[in-house]
Amino acid sequence: MITxxxxxxxxxxxxxxxxxxxxxxxxxxxxxxxxxQKAADLAELGVQxxxxxxxxxxxxxxxxxxxxxxxxIPSAEYGRRFPQMKNAVDAARAAHVPLIAYTGFVNTPTSTLRLADEHKQAEAYIRQSGIPFVFxxxxxxxxxxAGELGDLAPALDSGVMYGCGADGKVSGATRADLAAAAAAALTGQGHAGRAYGSGSDGRVYELGGAPFTLSDVAAEISRQSGKPLVYQDLPVDQYARALAAQGVPQAFADLLADTSLAVAHGDWFTSSTDLEQLIGRPATALADVVAAQLRAL
Ligand SMILES: NC(=O)c1ccc[n+]([C@@H]2O[C@H](COP(=O)([O-])OP(=O)(O)OC[C@H]3O[C@@H](n4cnc5c(N)ncnc54)[C@H](OP(=O)(O)O)[C@@H]3O)[C@@H](O)[C@H]2O)c1
Structure with a gap:
């Protein structure tokens, strides 16, 4: 059973x-x-x-x-995720689950990202649980x-896309790519059938696609939309204030700015080829994701 x-x-x-x-x-x-009740369609397919x-x-x-x-898969409830994952790991131990796979962030141990803190805690808790794992x-x-946060239309209107990632690179991947990697790992595909262990013998996959900068994103959107669009880097505080001025709640604006700053720090970059190896193809190209976001506008 895969849960x-x-x-x-x-x-x-x-x-x-x-x-x-x-x-x-x-x-x-x-x-x-x-x-x-939100999973009725899955039940109809025969999924428990x-x-x-x-x-x-x-x-x-x-x-x-x-x-x-x-x-x-942790919830998106920042600040509550570690206690939630602790509950889940304790329950996995009580249920004698033989393997935990945990979806965190690329470069978790070294990441400066505030959002990575709870992943660090969760990974450490899983490691010390003694349960074999794959991260x-x-x-x-x-x-x-590429615009899923609703910032595409305003950027195209103003001709400027803001951030504080400087010329840092993002090894981006779509949810579909990452879901394919998780399914491959869970079904034993893509890792040469080696068993997963616990503690220092657990398996870690760093999952990212071809890297792009925030300027690359702006240039691709501009190319496909035919409208001028440039990336402009701001100091982190100024970017957070700009987001808040657009109506983003201050706490979320601060988190988004911190996430963008982590791009400048290289926290979202990996040279690992784990993703491509697991899914047997390159990650979805930035251009394809931009095209989908522009179609959805
Ligand atoms: N790599 C990245 O760039 C990135 C970006 C953003 C987030 N993430 C992380 O990736 C996760 C999955 O992303 P996503 O796009 O699939 O997020 P999503 O669509 O917002 O899904 C979040 C899921 O968490 C569930 N959830 C929330 N609170 C829960 C609780 N108390 N107990 C059990 N389940 C709970 C939600 O259930 P309901 O359907 O009942 O609400 C929903 O199924 C996020 O939650 C976040 O931790 C990663």
């Missing part, structure tokens, strides 16, 4: 679809979700749907029972850089 948490989310849904496409029988997949809310520990061990492999350290979602 996928947060399977009603965008990444989780893509992982379930990939598992099915790779021939895993639907009744061998469990969608362990906070909101079972179980209630699993990270904040309600009593729901977790029963949801993880019979799991041979448990994919833990799927996901690169930045390319969709987020």
């Amino acid at each position: 996928v948490t947060a399977a009603t989310g965008r990444l989780g849904r893509l992982v379930v679809a990939e598992l099915l496409q790779r021939g895993v029988p639907a009744d061998q997949i469990t969608a362990a979700v906070r909101s079972p 749907v179980r209630h699993a809310d990270y904040t309600e520990p009593h729901t977790l061990a029963p949801a993880f029972a019979e799991a041979d492999q448990l994919l833990l 799927l350290r996901n690169g930045g979602y390319t969709e987020l850089y």
Whole structure:
């Protein structure tokens, strides 16, 4: 049984679809979700749907029972994710889960990103749990850089795309690429059939595609839209204030600016070829993601 948490989310849904496409029988997949009513379509496909809310520990061990492999996708609730993951790992131990796969961020141990702090804590907790593991350290979602956050239309109107990533590189990948990598890892494809161990014998994948700078993103959007667009770098405080002035809540604006600053620090770059090796193809090109975002405008 492969159990996928947060399977009603965008990444989780893509992982379930990939598992099915790779021939895993639907009744061998469990969608362990906070909101079972949102997973009715998965139940219709024959996927087992179980209630699993990270904040309600009593729901977790029963949801993880019979799991041979448990994919833990953290929630997006910044500041609450480590306690949530701690609950999930404790439940995995109680349910005698033989393998945890955890989706964090690329370069987790060295990342200066505030959002990476809870991934550091979660990875450490999984390591000391004694449960064999694989860390799927996901690169930045390319969709987020290509306008998914709603910043594409304003940028095209003004002709300027702001950030504080300087000329740092992002080894971006789409959620679909990363879901394919997770499914490959969970089904034993792409890693030469080597078993996963615990502690220092756990497996770590750094998952990223062909790198791009924020100037590359602006140039690609400009090329495809036929409108002038340049990237302008701002000091981090000024970028956070600019986001807040556009109506982004201050706390979220600060996080977005910190995430952009991490680009300048190189935290979103990896030279690893793990992603391509796992999925057997290059990650989706920036140009394809930009095209999809422009179509969606
Ligand atoms: N690599 C990157 O660039 C990047 C960027 C952003 C986020 N992330 C991380 O990747 C994760 C997956 O991304 P995504 O795009 O799939 O996010 P998403 O679409 O927002 O999905 C988040 C999922 O978390 C679930 N969830 C929230 N609170 C929960 C709880 N208390 N217990 C159990 N499940 C809970 C949600 O359930 P409901 O359907 O019930 O709401 C949903 O299924 C995010 O949560 C975040 O940790 C990565």
